[in-house]
Amino acid sequence: MPAPPSDARAHLGRVLGVETCGADGAILTVRTISELAPIRASRFFMLGRTDGVSPLIPRPFSIYRQRGRDLDFLIKITGRGTRALAGAASGTEIRLTGPLGNGWPTLEADGAPWVFLAGGVGSAPFYLAIEQALAGMDGRGPVPRKHISFLFGAAQADHLYDLEALGDLGVSIHTATDDGSSGFHGTVLGLLDRLQGEGTIAQSIRICACGPEPMLRAVEELARARDVEAYLSLETLMGCGVGICNGCPVPTRPEGPLGEWPNAKCCVEGPVFAADAITLAGVE
């Protein structure tokens, strides 16, 4: 019985502020009534306003930053749900169900360097990932700064959300844009090729990736073709976030660790999957 995480609860909080971020993004800060234990990067919350402005079904958002009772969420405004959150005035009550999902695996210092690949708002689970890797996760040693590269791709420069704050974390950041308006002119995977080709990034790496479906499909293929340890943080439609609606199936690889059933539930078995556990081919 896939169950929601045992620490997930229905929380209430109030909007502390909404800060515009890039062309179509916002950072929503919510102060929760009770303080939450430190949340693993790439876990998420279902968010919705309680005043009836949000749609019926809350929307899933990665935890972006956590400071005591204040939780930041990076939001790309795409529709009714995100508009309601980004348009919330200070003091608006928010229902937060979470923390949900598994989060990134332990980002170990031992082993190949880590490469974090983000596409657009797929950068959301990386702010905390970098913080937590640098601090050391799950009682393991800190990952040295030089063993973390953050490759951030987007359609255009003003979709490279919160780039300055990410830069302040002190790991090497490389950008790529489809239109060439910032950094490498091309995809984030093209950028990785370039950096590996010129020796800036080692040949042997481990990957964490979050971004649009075509990007993650490309990472999945790369991981298989070059036998790279890779983790994909997926975004799917979610009806509940807690494993009860069966609306977020991710096709599993029959020969992989989740292969006993054709689908995994993105919300409770993910959102992070090892690239060899799932297959995004054919997923829209």
Next chain:
Amino acid sequence: MVELSVRLGALELRNPVMTASGTYGHGLEMCHFTPPELLGALVSKTVTLAPRPGNPTPRICETQLGLLNSIGLENKGIESYLEHTLPEVEKADTVIVTNAGGESIEEYREMARILDGQGAVDAIELNLSCPNIQGGALPFSTDPAKAAEVVAAAREATSKPLFAKLSPNVAHIARMARAVEEAGADAITAVNTLLGLSVDWRRRKPGLGTVHGGYSGPAIKPVALHCAWACARAVEIPVIGCGGISTAEDALEFLVAGCAAVQLGTACFADPALPGRLVAELHELLRREGIASVGDLIGTLRDGREENLEARSGNGEERPKGIPVR
């Protein structure tokens, strides 16, 4: 102190709040959101004889006022349910209802036979009405005679309380209700989702992978209320109301319309802690209104039926179970 317990035929529920099939997992895994002992009953996700991988994506699509789904009864089958799920669910201190699905009369009969042997199962709810298998065209969701055949087959195979969950996608739900009652159902759950379609005209694509699906949420409440009321008028077995309920006020509307209990569905997706909170709200609401027992409200809608009921009880006929006559 407000009395919240209700009778559902042979079953006593500590309160009229149940979860709707497919909207709360198997219930126990949600214990951090709502401890099962707060609820009247937990209804399982539909279990079928054979495993079902479910429908293609997208499986859910939110519309302006509700939710469309086409999950396709994804489940690992009865064998896995008995081996892995039921032993866990059994620990829940509440009434356990297993929802059984099928595509043929034989499958329902077999499901009822298997579940009959399970001590942990307090009642069986027959899902006669899933809109997402065979495109909602299963004959027993719309044909009273076929529905009756399914219920009769299951009835032969089990002595456990048997609920029939009906579809609203029919012309005369009262005929469906009478048919399943005559075939031996102990209660009726009214209703499952409405058939619906969402269209993205720019991409010329439907919102769901199966094109159409089941529509649920607050938007369907008046339709569900009407169906539940029509069933309650038509039969003497208890009716469980389901469709668009998300507040204690909603629940009481169904009770007044004649339901002995209610099921919460889509609202649990929006807030998994809702079922427990709704029970507390129900208690508080009745206390404030000075109503001593929730049972006093059941079937009290002033719809012109009161006189009929009095006349019938005067004739010495058995009163409808779960519907006390005032």
